[in-house]
Amino acid sequence: MADEVVVFRVWDSPFSYRVELALALKGVNFRRAEEDLKNKSSELLLYNPVHKKIPVLLHAGKPIAESLVILEYIDETWKQNPILPVDPYERANARFWATYVDDKCLEILWRACWTRGEEQQKCISEAGERLRTLETALEGKKFFGGDTIGFVDIVVSFLTPWMEVLQEMARIRLLEEENYPRLCRWVRDFSSCDVVKETRPPREKLVAFFATLKPPN
């Protein structure tokens, strides 16, 4: 098993999912090592001593941490079905939007769902602005990657079903068709891809899981 590929993951993590979707797009077989974040395995602590976080990709005994770093590694290691474009300028654009999502969207979207009252209203408004900016990256394109799923699509994959479930539980609606026609279409197109349907966690399981974290309003 010298070339074994293992993903240290948690089934409900959108960051783990990025790695698993990229491997699935490449047709790379891998083993899932499920972690208990309240009792992390000695392997996880050994393989990611700096952040002690999932996901970690272990390939031929070598560990790689941080989901964006792992995605680049996957694309450079298994060349089939590239997830980044070939052209340096287009690659820069993909990296720009991936960083934008991680730095500017993730936390505020999460907080828009998990806060209440005045703070929630502020977060909803700020999240809306960020989504409006993200919407511009889809101009004239089916996926962020063009005609097929690419780097940014993988990074944005938390919009479905994670964000859908969270919005339902918080009884808010961030992604209205009227205001975000491209992102709403993207959610539909992305969700209907076979590779996505086959790999992502079941919506009902996520609903049940999030309900244990905090009761809905």
Add this chain to the structure above:
Amino acid sequence: MADEVVVFRVWDSPFSYRVELALALKGVNFRRAEEDLKNKSSELLLYNPVHKKIPVLLHAGKPIAESLVILEYIDETWKQNPILPVDPYERANARFWATYVDDKCLEILWRACWTRGEEQQKCISEAGERLRTLETALEGKKFFGGDTIGFVDIVVSFLTPWMEVLQEMARIRLLEEENYPRLCRWVRDFSSCDVVKETRPPREKLVAFFATLKPPN
């Protein structure tokens, strides 16, 4: 000037400097477009509408923002003197540490110099831990990139002279030889490279500039 290379920058910015050092390492000629951050140019706002920040690299009329994204673009566009390694695993390691520096070191080091009292003590202690982690990345190596300056060295370049000047003004000493022998050696080795000496802002000019922001203790 179809292929003109322009860096929208501020002379005192360590983020602008990353881009300029990478271009210098590649031997790429470029024009500096100095920005006034209190009165940003219409070009900067046009080229980086999302963040409205420097640095922006303009190459053949196409703008790229975000310093790490720009560094990858430079390395992919001008192949001479590579700043990232060839091996995918080593590339992943370089990207991991670059992200670590940006996400975990920059702000806390800055705050360790600009806060006071109890908050400062907390920041100094936390900054120390981050630097200890960063120190491990230099094990057995002259530069983060190995024998020559690479991606991570460019990203860490704010340690000198920026951090040196800030520490002097704050009358604190974060990087003690005793505790961080590798990082201290790195500062000396990096500072003595010709390309670094030729490109970075003069220390005295930085001292004078930071003094206008806030008086020393």
